[in-house]
Amino acid sequence: MTRHPQHNAPAARRCFFALAVPEKVQQQAINWLQGLPTEARSRQVPKQNHHVTLAFIGNVSAAEIQDLINAINGWQLSAFELCLDRPGLLGNSHYLTWQASQISQAHQQLVTTLRTLCRTTLGAACPVDDFEYLAHLTLRRHSHLGASLPSFGAVQWHCQQFALYQSDLTGDQAQYQVIKSWPLSTY
Template identity: 30%
Template sequence: MSESKRLFFALELPGEIQQQIVRWRAAHFPDDAGRPVAAANLHLTLAFLGEISAEKQRALIAMAGCIRQPGFTLHLDDAGQWLRSRVVWLGSRQTPRGLLQLANMLRAQAARSGCYQSPQPFHPHITLLRDTRHAVPIPSPGFRWTIPVETFALYESQFIRGRTRYTALSRWTLTDDKEQG
């Protein structure tokens, strides 16, 4: 019997931007605001898949390899807090159309494969803090990171020695259809 893995599709953030966000978070949120997400774990989830068998993982990898979409630019220029889920997040005031298209394609294909079960609407964000126990002041607008998005990845989430680790299992390049001919 094959072992299942906890998987999700996501956009990776460049290491330099992960570090800039961590420094910005440290400067704008008090130490007791919540549990900070490690720099290496900062990402934007496109589709959470949950526990997936090796067979379904292979099907998801094949499906993701068929996606043909141009890259796009993501601007991280918004932040907020979801009190119910106790999360402080970083996002975009205007979600790029390419991001919505990519997430919708991945979610639809995963659902057809019997892998995607989340009823939650897609709200693209990067989780900065978890387990916030109270409302925290959100920094005023004026911050902005610009990220050219040229790839997406399938990640495995593992809880090892009291810490969550995300490992990219496969990556795909977003390409313009004109280049495919």
């Protein structure tokens, strides 16, 4: 598959692969956030935008999106359990997150496979993360809580699918839309 010349054209869409977050987990996150002090500049991530990123792709054309979809169709990857079990701060401590202290081999295989796919399909211009993967759910942006975060219980769910998302910026708020999702096999 080749890099399409319209990669930086206005029709490019900002995309990423992610796991959807079940309603019960979203509600637990909201309940936990309600117990934290409100910060003047902090912005809570809307419930409908909750996800666990697998691989960030960046701006891609419709043709590149189709290349990714075609490459993934027919994959046989395993479903897995994901447990978010600790609070954390990312991005110079400005993103309050709910993190997984460890992930399963099947989860790591999915992340690695998607990152490799992005690099081979989109070429050198693909900004796929080279740093170590950390499964997390971002709860607040522009947070300034400091290093002493209150603890909260763990939440676990069975991940049975992953999706390709598109991010659309409306004003100062992003809205995420699923372009296509794929099942994960339960052998």
